[in-house]
Amino acid sequence: MGDDTRERVKRVATEIGFRPNALAKGLLSNRSFTIGLLTNDTYGRFTLPVMAGITEALVDHGVSVFLCTIEDDPALGKVHVDAMLDKSVDGIIASGKRIDRRLPVDLSNLPVPVVYAFTEGTPGSVTFCADDFQGATLAVEWLMGLGRRRIAHITGPESFVSVRERAKAYLSLVGDQLPVLYGTWSEAWGHEAVAKIWNTSGPKPDAIFCGNDQIARAVVDALRERDVRVPRDVSVVGFDNWEIVAAQTRPPLTTVDMNLKALGREAGLTVLALTEGRAVEPGIRTLPCELVVRQSCGGNPDH
Amino acid sequence: MGDDTRERVKRVATEIGFRPNALAKGLLSNRSFTIGLLTNDTYGRFTLPVMAGITEALVDHGVSVFLCTIEDDPALGKVHVDAMLDKSVDGIIASGKRIDRRLPVDLSNLPVPVVYAFTEGTPGSVTFCADDFQGATLAVEWLMGLGRRRIAHITGPESFVSVRERAKAYLSLVGDQLPVLYGTWSEAWGHEAVAKIWNTSGPKPDAIFCGNDQIARAVVDALRERDVRVPRDVSVVGFDNWEIVAAQTRPPLTTVDMNLKALGREAGLTVLALTEGRAVEPGIRTLPCELVVRQSCGGNPDH
DNA sequence: CTGAAAGCGCTTACAG
DNA sequence: CTGAAAGCGCTTACAG
Numbered sequence: 001m002g003d004d005t006r007e008r009v010k011r012v013a014t015e016i017g018f019r020p021n022a023l024a025k026g027l028l029s030n031r032s033f034t035i036g037l038l039t040n041d042t043y044g045r046f047t048l049p050v051m052a053g054i055t056e057a058l059v060d061h062g063v064s065v066f067l068c069t070i071e072d073d074p075a076l077g078k079v080h081v082d083a084m085l086d087k088s089v090d091g092i093i094a095s096g097k098r099i100d101r102r103l104p105v106d107l108s109n110l111p112v113p114v115v116y117a118f119t120e121g122t123p124g125s126v127t128f129c130a131d132d133f134q135g136a137t138l139a140v141e142w143l144m145g146l147g148r149r150r151i152a153h154i155t156g157p158e159s160f161v162s163v164r165e166r167a168k169a170y171l172s173l174v175g176d177q178l179p180v181l182y183g184t185w186s187e188a189w190g191h192e193a194v195a196k197i198w199n200t201s202g203p204k205p206d207a208i209f210c211g212n213d214q215i216a217r218a219v220v221d222a223l224r225e226r227d228v229r230v231p232r233d234v235s236v237v238g239f240d241n242w243e244i245v246a247a248q249t250r251p252p253l254t255t256v257d258m259n260l261k262a263l264g265r266e267a268g269l270t271v272l273a274l275t276e277g278r279a280v281e282p283g284i285r286t287l288p289c290e291l292v293v294r295q296s297c298g299g300n301p302d303h
Numbered sequence: 304m305g306d307d308t309r310e311r312v313k314r315v316a317t318e319i320g321f322r323p324n325a326l327a328k329g330l331l332s333n334r335s336f337t338i339g340l341l342t343n344d345t346y347g348r349f350t351l352p353v354m355a356g357i358t359e360a361l362v363d364h365g366v367s368v369f370l371c372t373i374e375d376d377p378a379l380g381k382v383h384v385d386a387m388l389d390k391s392v393d394g395i396i397a398s399g400k401r402i403d404r405r406l407p408v409d410l411s412n413l414p415v416p417v418v419y420a421f422t423e424g425t426p427g428s429v430t431f432c433a434d435d436f437q438g439a440t441l442a443v444e445w446l447m448g449l450g451r452r453r454i455a456h457i458t459g460p461e462s463f464v465s466v467r468e469r470a471k472a473y474l475s476l477v478g479d480q481l482p483v484l485y486g487t488w489s490e491a492w493g494h495e496a497v498a499k500i501w502n503t504s505g506p507k508p509d510a511i512f513c514g515n516d517q518i519a520r521a522v523v524d525a526l527r528e529r530d531v532r533v534p535r536d537v538s539v540v541g542f543d544n545w546e547i548v549a550a551q552t553r554p555p556l557t558t559v560d561m562n563l564k565a566l567g568r569e570a571g572l573t574v575l576a577l578t579e580g581r582a583v584e585p586g587i588r589t590l591p592c593e594l595v596v597r598q599s600c601g602g603n604p605d606h
Numbered sequence: 607c608t609g610a611a612a613g614c615g616c617t618t619a620c621a622g
Numbered sequence: 623c624t625g626a627a628a629g630c631g632c633t634t635a636c637a638g
Binding site: 020021022023024025026027028029 | 630631632633634
Binding site for chain 2: 021023032042043044055059062067068069079080082188221244248250
């Protein structure tokens with residue numbers, strides 16, 4: 001084949017928009033350049049940022065991702081996993097809403113690598129999650145740095161590992177001058193907890209570290225309704241940096257961000273590494289959180 | 304091949320978990336049994352329910368879906384569309400946040416069928432969206448059925464078609480005794496609008512139809528802060544039935560649901576029909592909304 | 607260095 | 623009715 005023929009072929013190829021068939025390629029290489037993302041987080045509050053990170057990391061490698069939201073029905077879950085395996089996905093990322101619960105599907109003996117994010121993995125697997133202890137430390141230290149001395153903690157159900165981790169960090173910094181208030185992940189609980197504290201005689205907190213943004217939002221609302229000023233009288237910190245809640249609160253919430261996108265990026269690159277046969281250390285990988293400062297704490301001291 | 308040999312082969316096949324290779328199948332049939340879902344809705348507020356509907360409709364047909372959230376960067380959008388085409392998707396569903404804006408990618412001359420949902424399609428394409436006029440009619444008629452006579456309308460930016468459609472329905476039922484209050488899709492605007500109305504002398508509304516749930520939530524909050532009781536003094540209706548907002552409002556919002564999951568199901572079946580070469584009528588398909596009754600309107604008359 | 611052949615895992619059409 | 627061959631669109635290994 002002459003050099004100019006070669007040139008002409010190439011030119012015509014791009015002219016007619018020639019696109020190598022990835023299916024045929026995959027048949028040879030035994031790689032489909034697709035992965036599956038499984039989740040039981042129907043709201044997408046965790047999954048969508050994680051997914052954005054995965055996509056961002058993998059698009060450069062030509063990998064596309066199947067998303068599949070499974071309810072709590074194991075049968076349906078199996079159908080979806082099978083559909084992914086039929087498509088010869090190169091790997092699967094299982095994601096959820098909490099690190100101490102499994103998805104309602106068995107992923108233990110799959111012919112492809114599985115990586116876990118925000119859900120409990122099988123022994124010997126790789127699992128990614130946020131560092132709850134470090135995130136909570138960030139929040140409480142921030143409050144202390146602002147000169148707050150009576151810091152309360154209103155949080156979710158004690159049955160969540162992340163709740164216990166955050167409470168542990170809180171207690172290790174603040175001590176047990178005030179009881180940790182465990183409840184539910186709802187605004188209703190935030191209102192109730194504030195009522196509980198303010199209806200009791202004795203000194204009031206000058207800061208409240210909340211287990212998530214929904215509770216924090218309710219706490220801010222409840223305080224306003226009692227004419228307690230935020231942040232002047234009480235500083236409030238949330239957890240999650242869920243924009244839609246944190247940014248709409250009046251005043252907007254200072255809150256802990258779990259860097260879910262970065263977590264997704266890591267998970268994506270890890271499943272890719274496993275696909276390519278590279279060695280990956282198993283275990284739980286904890287990624288650092290960061291504090292997003294808005295207006296619910298006041299003062300912006302050097303940090 | 305003898306009958307018993309055939310049986311043995313089949314038995315062994317299931318025993319070793321034989322799984323026909325979909326890639327090889329696709330090479331023959333020219334179908335990959337995958338479709339792509341493109342969206343610019345990073346929150347997933349519209350896309351996730353739509354996606355749930357698509358998945359539900361297509362899983363029975365063995366079709367899996369690639370999800371891809373594209374930002375406003377056309378170059379990145381093209382990369383993602385190309386990645387989907389490389390994977391030989393059987394079709395693409397483009398979805399967005401509003402019916403009068405295009406996604407930042409050109410989908411007009413693709414080798415696969417494209418169906419639009421909640422985003423502007425190319426001429427001659429099939430587009431699915433909710434019936435804003437009918438949904439708004441449902442809301443206002445509900446308020447009128449409860450005996451409300453001074454119904455205000457606080458809504459989003461007039462530049463949105465859906466805002467204009469909803470306002471049109473409102474005006475056609477209520478007349479122009481009160482001006483439509485156009486603003487932004489934020490809680491801040493809900494507060495501002497209530498202040499605007501209540502700081503003006505003259506009779507106050509006994510009901511407020513809001514353009515979305517965020518505005519409705521803020522309206523309810525703002526009324527409470529003015530000691531106006533919801534629903535006793537004023538009934539409030541939202542739009543979207545965004546659980547996380549509607550259910551957490553005090554009292555929980557009666558609101559219009561756009562049936563996004565059903566919309567997704569339709570879109571999925573339609574792209575499948577196009578893939579299989581079945582004829583599909585082009586144009587805009589409008590799906591009916593329904594009213595979800597909670598507590599922000601009071602009374603539960605026969606309906 | 608160039609070009610033809612073999613083969614990935616299926617299905618379809620054809621010969622026996 | 624059964625069984626072998628051809629071919630989908632690629633890549634890899636081999637022969638010239």
